[in-house]
Amino acid sequence: MTTTTFPASGTGTAVETAPAVRLRGLTKRFAPDGPPVLDGIDLDIAPGEFVCLLGASGCGKSTLLNIVAGLEAPTAGDVEVGGAAPGKGAALMFQDSALFPWLTAGRNIELALKLRGVPRAEREQRVEELLALVRLDGAAGKRVHELSGGMRQRVALARALAQERDVLLMDEPFAALDAITRDLLHDELERIWTTTGRTVVFITHNVREAVRLGQRVLLMSSRPGRIVREWPVTPAGEHEKRRIESPQVSALSIEITDHLREEIRRHAR
Amino acid sequence: MLAEEEITPARPAGARGDSVRPGDQPASGSTTDLADVEAGRDVLQTATAPVRRRGAAALRAVYPPVLAVVLLLAVWQVVVWLEVQPIWNLPGPREVAEALARATASGTMWEALGTSLSRGVLGFLAAVAIGTPLGIIVARVRWVRVTFGPIITGLQVLPSVAWVPAAIIWFGLSDATVYFVVLMGAVPSVVNGLVAGVDQVPPLFRRVGRVLGAGPVALVKDVILPAALPGYLAGLKQGWAFSWRSLMAAEIIAVGGSIGFGLGALLQQGRELADMSIVFVAIILILVVGIVIELVFFAPIERTILRRRGLATDA
Numbered sequence: 335m336t337t338t339t340f341p342a343s344g345t346g347t348a349v350e351t352a353p354a355v356r357l358r359g360l361t362k363r364f365a366p367d368g369p370p371v372l373d374g375i376d377l378d379i380a381p382g383e384f385v386c387l388l389g390a391s392g393c394g395k396s397t398l399l400n401i402v403a404g405l406e407a408p409t410a411g412d413v414e415v416g417g418a419a420p421g422k423g424a425a426l427m428f429q430d431s432a433l434f435p436w437l438t439a440g441r442n443i444e445l446a447l448k449l450r451g452v453p454r455a456e457r458e459q460r461v462e463e464l465l466a467l468v469r470l471d472g473a474a475g476k477r478v479h480e481l482s483g484g485m486r487q488r489v490a491l492a493r494a495l496a497q498e499r500d501v502l503l504m505d506e507p508f509a510a511l512d513a514i515t516r517d518l519l520h521d522e523l524e525r526i527w528t529t530t531g532r533t534v535v536f537i538t539h540n541v542r543e544a545v546r547l548g549q550r551v552l553l554m555s556s557r558p559g560r561i562v563r564e565w566p567v568t569p570a571g572e573h574e575k576r577r578i579e580s581p582q583v584s585a586l587s588i589e590i591t592d593h594l595r596e597e598i599r600r601h602a603r
Numbered sequence: 604m605l606a607e608e609e610i611t612p613a614r615p616a617g618a619r620g621d622s623v624r625p626g627d628q629p630a631s632g633s634t635t636d637l638a639d640v641e642a643g644r645d646v647l648q649t650a651t652a653p654v655r656r657r658g659a660a661a662l663r664a665v666y667p668p669v670l671a672v673v674l675l676l677a678v679w680q681v682v683v684w685l686e687v688q689p690i691w692n693l694p695g696p697r698e699v700a701e702a703l704a705r706a707t708a709s710g711t712m713w714e715a716l717g718t719s720l721s722r723g724v725l726g727f728l729a730a731v732a733i734g735t736p737l738g739i740i741v742a743r744v745r746w747v748r749v750t751f752g753p754i755i756t757g758l759q760v761l762p763s764v765a766w767v768p769a770a771i772i773w774f775g776l777s778d779a780t781v782y783f784v785v786l787m788g789a790v791p792s793v794v795n796g797l798v799a800g801v802d803q804v805p806p807l808f809r810r811v812g813r814v815l816g817a818g819p820v821a822l823v824k825d826v827i828l829p830a831a832l833p834g835y836l837a838g839l840k841q842g843w844a845f846s847w848r849s850l851m852a853a854e855i856i857a858v859g860g861s862i863g864f865g866l867g868a869l870l871q872q873g874r875e876l877a878d879m880s881i882v883f884v885a886i887i888l889i890l891v892v893g894i895v896i897e898l899v900f901f902a903p904i905e906r907t908i909l910r911r912r913g914l915a916t917d918a
Contacts, residue, residue, distance in 0.1 A: 432811045435914075436912060449825070477911060483648075485645055485648070514644070518637070
């Protein structure tokens with residue numbers, strides 16, 4: 335199988351340069367004496383890497399992302415994002431675009447710039463650039479309810495990019511979209527990732543999506559949440575575009591799905 | 604129509620653009636193509652708003668309430684004709700119209716209307732100025748909410764007329780009495796409206812605000828307050844209604860002294876003179892002020908806010 339060669343180029347470089355995200359012994363319990371939701375997670379993500387985090391619902395994927403984003407505190411362990419404490423190093427995108435309905439698309443992006451301290455004079459042009467990046471030129475004046483689900487997620491992506499953080503955390507950002515739109519947004523995200531050089535941590539429960547997008551796919555177990563396996567995903571050819579329909583994606587997806595099911599089945603006993 | 608074409612076996616592939624075998628795929632893949640596909644998708648998924656004629660919509664909005672008023676007047680006239688009550692107890696539309704004309708000519712109507720309206724608006728604005736910061740504090744500071752929240756909710760239930768006797772004893776027959784009663788009626792509504800609005804802000808918005816780097820002040824100013832605006836506006840509407848009601852109650856009970864002559868006093872005067880036409884004039888004026896303020900002030904603001912957020916039913 336061409337896609338399961340160890341180690342992949344992405345992880346190879348991670349050892350030398352400082353990782354964009356570095357987790358050591360990360361543990362999270364919601365109750366002091368309760369079972370761990372996340373149990374001793376060690377993870378390095380290289381700058382510019384695209385990592386997909388895969389797991390069944392309730393395995394703690396979102397909790398992990400919230401901790402990296404600085405929205406929740408870990409119970410134990412170390413978290414570094416861009417060499418600093420979490421909260422300042424990562425942008426976060428959700429399944430719901432969570433755009434503010436009282437603002438236009440452009441103003442939503444502008445708010446992110448404003449809260450980052452970008453001077454008013456520069457904001458307008460920056461908004462235009464970001465909208466152009468997600469191919470929504472001219473949509474600045476549109477109200478949120480006037481946009482389709484896919485367009486909203488692109489505005490949300492532009493807003494996340496406006497934060498100018500090195501790490502982009504995405505929590506099932508395309509799960510609520512129809513398949514055609516989702517497929518298009520995969521291409522868009524890949525293009526924007528290549529253009530901007532961001533580090534992307536992408537959470538999904540869709541195996542094919544993970545294989546389609548990631549350079550590395552991490553499989554999380556449930557209760558407790560641990561990273562139990564990882565697969566580097568190397569494109570079939572250097573410049574060949576990966577497609578969700580391609581045989582390579584299918585083959586690896588089948589393998590990963592088998593492992594995922596095995597993980598879930600363990601809980602039946 | 605496709606089904607028939609599909610079972611025709613001899614059609615050469617590629618003769619029509621739409622029959623593509625799996626192996627032919629690399630054609631679509633360049634980024635310009637993707638941009639076009641995406642643009643097409645955006646167009647397909649964006650609903651085009653129907654063009655509405657403003658005049659027709661306005662007419663449709665105006666004529667049912669006008670019809671209702673005409674119907675009410677008709678019923679009123681019929682009841683008067685049936686002489687359910689003697690005419691001096693239940694005057695008809697004509698008698699009330701004549702009384703209104705007399706009150707207008709003598710200036711009594713304008714004096715009463717002006718006095719009440721200025722008090723109502725001033726009292727309401729004061730209630731907003733006091734209730735808004737109070738509402739933010741109650742909504743955001745936990746211990747304040749736990750301690751004072753129930754009392755403020757209770758004050759909203761308490762009819763503010765209950766404060767009139769105490770207010771007369773404390774402030775005498777002065778404007779202070781009137782304003783005190785108005786504030787006791789309106790402030791709890793404004794506070795509770797804002798608190799309810801803040802409570803209904805989706806938690807996701809707060810998280811987004813924090814992810815975007817908003818500090819405590821920016822979070823309130825840029826996220827929570829704008830998100831709470833519909834609830835706040837509902838509170839303001841109720842606050843105005845309570846202001847106006849409290850004012851009328853105070854004006855009816857507290858007459859004389861340095862208290863000016865408002866609509867409530869006009870009503871009370873009609874009762875004392877046993878002039879039911881004047882009582883009716885006062886009631887109708889009180890009602891009309893309420894309706895006009897709603898139509899001219901609150902309804903347009905509410906419609907704009909809801910339409911911008913895609914919540915208006917007529918959008």
